[in-house]
Amino acid sequence: VPINLDNAFGIHPTALALRAKRMEVLATNLAHADTPNYKAMDIDFKSVLAQANAENSSVMLRATHQNHLGPSGRDSGAGESLYRIPYQPAIDGNTVDTQIEQAEFGRNAISYQASLTFLNGRIRSLLTAIKGDSQ
């Protein structure tokens, strides 16, 4: 079976990039824990990953005329950050709940490490396939 190196890592590079992006958004929320009128944001990881994956793998419609419309998923804003629904908004308009943000940040960090571990596994099996020795 010929190995296509572009697909060798599967979903994990995309997932890793998205995890890093989400980490950034959560760190922004944490930094703005005391900023009046700041609204906490988050990324809907599942839908963004599904979207990114669809763009990578599926056959895309080709626009052969300037009046052709693009694929609907791309312009729908599904990849945008969404505002978090606050459980307990503060009187100054801030919707950052530090505990929730920290929990999400921690969970996201673990998921990032999981993606790294998966990638490491893939790399290791590729290396084994290339070298061919069984230690």
Place this chain on the structure above:
Amino acid sequence: MSLFSIFDIAGTGMSAQSVRMNVTTSNLANAESASSSVEKTYRARHPVFGVLMNNLDMSRDKDVAGVRVLGVVESQAPLRMQYAPDHPLADEQGNIHLPNVNVVEEMANMISASRSYQNNIEAITTAKQLLQRTLSLGQ
């Protein structure tokens, strides 16, 4: 690599919190600074935070922005007046004016600033660890 901008974001957060800590300390230190007139009396100060836009290279993302201190406002709460005719700063009526610093409020402020600072440090530490693990990918 977007993990790098966490350092910038958390850095602005830390610097804003340290301004808050400074202002709080100034309030606590001046809690009993008496004076002989209303105008010359120290008033409690509080920083106002805002979103830092159009700065650093992370501004390309509208949902990712650092913290900035918009300014420091003086509290408009009434000053404390105390009858102390023996005080060297007493006015003609024998009154001295004391700052409107609420010490309990300032202590709570200080704890909140310290916690927020720690949160930012935590974010930086995590980002650093993840970056290091990413760098050693495949080794």
